[in-house]
Amino acid sequence: MQDLSFITGWIDNFLSVTCGLAPWLTVTVECVLIGLGLLLLYALLALFYIYFERKVCAFFQCRLGPNRVGPLGLLQSFADMFKMLIKELITLNHADKFLFGLAPFLVILASMLAFAVLPWGNGLQVIDFNIGIFFLLATSSIGVLGILLAGWSSNNKFTLIGALRSGAQMVSYEISISLCVVTMVCLAGTMSVSEIVAEQANGWFIFKGHIPAIIAFLVYIVAGTAETNRGPFDLPEAESELTAGYHTEYSGMHFGFFYLAEYLNLFIIGGVAALLFFGGWMPLHIPGWDGFNAVMDYIPSFLWFLVKAVVITFVMIWFKWTFPRLRIDQLLSFEWKYLMPLSLVNLVLMVIIIATGFHF
Amino acid sequence: MANLQETVARKFPEVEVAQGETLELNVPDKVWHDLATSLRNDFGYDNLRALIGMDWGEQLGVVYYIVNSTTYDMIRVKVVADGRENPFLHSISDLYAIAGVYEREVYDFYGIKFIGNPDMRRLFLRNDWVGFPFRKDYNADPDVNPVRLDHEEVEDTTVYYEEDPSGKIVEKQRVIFSPEQFVVNIGPQHPATHGVLRLRTAVDGETITKIDLYLGYIHRGIEKLCEAQGYPQTLHYTDRLDYLSAMINRHGLCLCIEKAMGLEIPRRAQVIRVIMDELNRINSHLLAMGTFCMDLGATTMLFYPLRERERILDIFEKTTGARMTFNYNTIGGVMADLHTDFVSDVKALLDVMPKAIKEYNKVFTGNIIARNRMEGVGALSKEDAISYNITGPTARSAGWNYDVRRARPYGIYSELDFTVVTRTGGDSMDRFKARITEMEESCKIIAQLIDKIPEGDICAKVPKIIKLPEGHWFQEVETGKGAFGCYIESTGAAQPYRLKFNSPCLPLAAVVDHLVSGNKIADLITIGGSLDYIVPDIDR
Numbered sequence: 001m002q003d004l005s006f007i008t009g010w011i012d013n014f015l016s017v018t019c020g021l022a023p024w025l026t027v028t029v030e031c032v033l034i035g036l037g038l039l040l041l042y043a044l045l046a047l048f049y050i051y052f053e054r055k056v057c058a059f060f061q062c063r064l065g066p067n068r069v070g071p072l073g074l075l076q077s078f079a080d081m082f083k084m085l086i087k088e089l090i091t092l093n094h095a096d097k098f099l100f101g102l103a104p105f106l107v108i109l110a111s112m113l114a115f116a117v118l119p120w121g122n123g124l125q126v127i128d129f130n131i132g133i134f135f136l137l138a139t140s141s142i143g144v145l146g147i148l149l150a151g152w153s154s155n156n157k158f159t160l161i162g163a164l165r166s167g168a169q170m171v172s173y174e175i176s177i178s179l180c181v182v183t184m185v186c187l188a189g190t191m192s193v194s195e196i197v198a199e200q201a202n203g204w205f206i207f208k209g210h211i212p213a214i215i216a217f218l219v220y221i222v223a224g225t226a227e228t229n230r231g232p233f234d235l236p237e238a239e240s241e242l243t244a245g246y247h248t249e250y251s252g253m254h255f256g257f258f259y260l261a262e263y264l265n266l267f268i269i270g271g272v273a274a275l276l277f278f279g280g281w282m283p284l285h286i287p288g289w290d291g292f293n294a295v296m297d298y299i300p301s302f303l304w305f306l307v308k309a310v311v312i313t314f315v316m317i318w319f320k321w322t323f324p325r326l327r328i329d330q331l332l333s334f335e336w337k338y339l340m341p342l343s344l345v346n347l348v349l350m351v352i353i354i355a356t357g358f359h360f
Numbered sequence: 361m362a363n364l365q366e367t368v369a370r371k372f373p374e375v376e377v378a379q380g381e382t383l384e385l386n387v388p389d390k391v392w393h394d395l396a397t398s399l400r401n402d403f404g405y406d407n408l409r410a411l412i413g414m415d416w417g418e419q420l421g422v423v424y425y426i427v428n429s430t431t432y433d434m435i436r437v438k439v440v441a442d443g444r445e446n447p448f449l450h451s452i453s454d455l456y457a458i459a460g461v462y463e464r465e466v467y468d469f470y471g472i473k474f475i476g477n478p479d480m481r482r483l484f485l486r487n488d489w490v491g492f493p494f495r496k497d498y499n500a501d502p503d504v505n506p507v508r509l510d511h512e513e514v515e516d517t518t519v520y521y522e523e524d525p526s527g528k529i530v531e532k533q534r535v536i537f538s539p540e541q542f543v544v545n546i547g548p549q550h551p552a553t554h555g556v557l558r559l560r561t562a563v564d565g566e567t568i569t570k571i572d573l574y575l576g577y578i579h580r581g582i583e584k585l586c587e588a589q590g591y592p593q594t595l596h597y598t599d600r601l602d603y604l605s606a607m608i609n610r611h612g613l614c615l616c617i618e619k620a621m622g623l624e625i626p627r628r629a630q631v632i633r634v635i636m637d638e639l640n641r642i643n644s645h646l647l648a649m650g651t652f653c654m655d656l657g658a659t660t661m662l663f664y665p666l667r668e669r670e671r672i673l674d675i676f677e678k679t680t681g682a683r684m685t686f687n688y689n690t691i692g693g694v695m696a697d698l699h700t701d702f703v704s705d706v707k708a709l710l711d712v713m714p715k716a717i718k719e720y721n722k723v724f725t726g727n728i729i730a731r732n733r734m735e736g737v738g739a740l741s742k743e744d745a746i747s748y749n750i751t752g753p754t755a756r757s758a759g760w761n762y763d764v765r766r767a768r769p770y771g772i773y774s775e776l777d778f779t780v781v782t783r784t785g786g787d788s789m790d791r792f793k794a795r796i797t798e799m800e801e802s803c804k805i806i807a808q809l810i811d812k813i814p815e816g817d818i819c820a821k822v823p824k825i826i827k828l829p830e831g832h833w834f835q836e837v838e839t840g841k842g843a844f845g846c847y848i849e850s851t852g853a854a855q856p857y858r859l860k861f862n863s864p865c866l867p868l869a870a871v872v873d874h875l876v877s878g879n880k881i882a883d884l885i886t887i888g889g890s891l892d893y894i895v896p897d898i899d900r
Binding site: 325 | 729881882
């Protein structure tokens with residue numbers, strides 16, 4: 001299993017020793033480099049997801065999907081991005097201009113911050129500290145603030161209804177997500193992302209934690225779909241009811257930010273699921289099968305992480321293109337009457353299993 | 361019937377009774393409301409089928425067609441208003457819920473005000489429209505009513521007229537939306553209204569408290585246009601009403617004109633017409649189902665019905681040359697003979713449909729989210745269906761088994777074996793399932809006919825210029841949405857004196873407020889989708 005921290009180590013060494021920069025300057029340059037790297041990754045992932053979702057949904061719907069721009073339509077999302085970039089940002093007359101402009105950046109900021117703690121690969125992690133997963137929960141809940149602001153500041157009734165729906169929905173489903181994360185943290189015994197991954201070296205948590213882990217995973221996937229405002233929980237932007245919900249009034253790249261953030265949140269939910277249940281970047285190891293484990297180790301760690309995240313998000317895309325949308329009261333009663341009690345009971349179950357040593 | 365005539369003669373000696381196409385009553389306005397009450401309560405004439413404004417030159421008035429909902433007997437009532445300057449009639453909107461909207465339409469076009477109707481605004485035209493366009497003395501000068509580019513002021517109050525005990529008519533104001541209410545405009549540009557329909561919706565949080573229907577965004581004055589056209593020229597407008605039932609609408613108008621001319625239609629044309637109608641019905645139901653599912657958020661379920669709909673459109677295209685406005689039926693028969701592939705294409709479709717329906721049910725009908733969204737939402741009672749003049753699958757799913765094909769058979773429907781699909785729940789799920797079952801029934805009808813298309817002429821011999829004798833005729837057909845009626849009044853000229861299309865979609869839109877109040881915004885979309893109204897048919 002190759003450790004990719006040699007790359008980051010080499011850059012650090014190059015800057016501080018070879019170039020002889022002062023420590024503060026080294027840190028600054030590194031931060032800028034990481035920021036650029038993340039932005040690039042962000043854009044590429046969003047482009048990939050736009051293409052991926054369009055193709056997947058097209059095949060579900062007996063269509064071909066994008067197939068004109070580039071081979072197999074591969075350049076379609078690049079074309080879309082450039083179109084989005086050069087479109088006019090329409091300013092509204094009776095809107096709160098400052099909040100209206102701020103909202104998309106808040107939304108994008110939330111997903112950007114969450115990127116910092118994802119385990120991209122062995123040694124490829126932006127910050128690794130002892131409350132990593134807690135930090136992730138905290139940052140991802142900034143997003144709802146952006147959505148509420150967007151809906152409120154647009155001075156439009158549809159956006160307001162969309163924003164209020166989104167607020168109610170995301171606050172509710174955050175509870176289930178947090179409880180699932182706490183369940184898995186109990187099993188791991190740590191909140192540090194790198195340690196959670198390391199714990200899974202001899203088996204992913206979904207196998208080690210068996211019944212409560214599987215329940216937590218199912219609840220997490222459902223609540224995560226709701227958290228990203230995607231179908232069948234896409235009420236905040238229910239196009240047949242509220243045209244486009246909270247981002248109805250946005251145009252150009254401001255709209256683009258919401259669009260990107262939706263896909264990036266999707267990826268983050270997939271990534272966190274991969275981290276908590278499927279070992280992050282950790283290859284599939286089966287205790288006792290040394291040959292098999294060695295072969296698995298040859299697959300690069302970042303590939304493991306990306307593929308796991310994409311497979312999980314594929315399931316969520318599958319949801320969206322299969323199910324009809326819930327109604328707001330059904331959505332809330334589903335969370336408060338079923339999902340949250342279930343995840344609470346599951347947490348207790350997990351604690352009992354850990355206390356009795358019944359896990360692997 | 362005799363009983364009715366006797367009672368009317370005894371209790372209302374002023375009423376003139378005659379027997380034409382139906383029983384015809386000529387009623388003075390002062391006894392009209394009492395007579396209507398008696399007709400509805402004592403004789404079961406509880407379904408106001410059509411309310412047609414008329415201008416007979418000297419006089420303005422209204423023609424009513426009222427149906428008994430159990431025996432399907434129809435009577436025609438003619439009520440004449442006094443004078444042309446400020447004509448008043450008594451409203452029957454307290455007896456028939458749909459009359460409230462129909463009377464607004466008559467007020468809009470003829471300027472007849474109805475005493476007792478709670479809402480006397482215009483229905484289709486702008487508030488600032490000058491004059492009443494369907495009057496024969498209407499000034500059509502574009503300077504009087506220019507194309508207005510300014511925004512139409514929306515009024516939150518309406519007027520209504522009441523008769524005080526001394527018989528004097530007083531005008532009163534009524535508030536529709538108070539300033540505290542949070543009113544959202546759903547439409548005219550909105551993805552779920554299926555066209556330019558505008559629903560002014562007062563919401564309290566997510567709950568809808570009231571809906572005000574605002575129509576006229578695609579009003580083209582088709583009935584007025586028809587008055588200036590020869591009969592063959594009026595036909596093509598029917599394709600542009602409910603464009604999903606284009607064949608059937610046109611069939612209806614052709615039948616009405618043929619009935620007036622006393623024309624015998626060749627057997628081959630009749631069989632072709634019925635097959636085309638049923639294909640068109642499947643087409644209409646498929647699209648209704650697909651868009652309904654899309655409204656509920658299941659976008660994928662839009663595409664499966666569209667796949668089968670493509671086959672039907674291809675069949676139509678081969679024979680008629682068009683995929684939407686077919687222009688196929690004509691007075692005396694059909695325009696063109698069937699394409700050589702027709703029979704084999706239709707048989708292939710009949711093979712595919714059962715499998716496709718099974719697939720729809722698998723993907724959508726049993727889905728728990730879909731069931732939660734549809735079951736119990738927008739439940740329509742049988743009495744409301746009759747009172748609101750709702751027909752078609754919506755009425756049948758509410759338990760009123762009225763189907764024009766069975767109740768008043770036209771064409772060769774009386775020879776055919778099919779079931780009138782009736783359900784009892786009346787909610788969105790019942791409407792959805794009723795459409796699926798109706799498609800199966802339509803397939804059954806087509807299967808009975810497809811091997812037995814007789815040889816022969818496709819069109820009877822008709823004169824170049826068609827003149828109808830003096831008189832009036834009313835003909836109904838069963839479209840995908842409900843009973844579509846054509847009313848022709850002729851003075852013997854080559855143009856109709858009055859041609860009225862009684863659309864099935866206006867009642868469907870009018871009942872939305874009744875069904876939605878107290879439900880959630882999402883339920884409005886469910887109910888709208890399940891009612892399946894087509895806006896050009898509402899506005900005409």
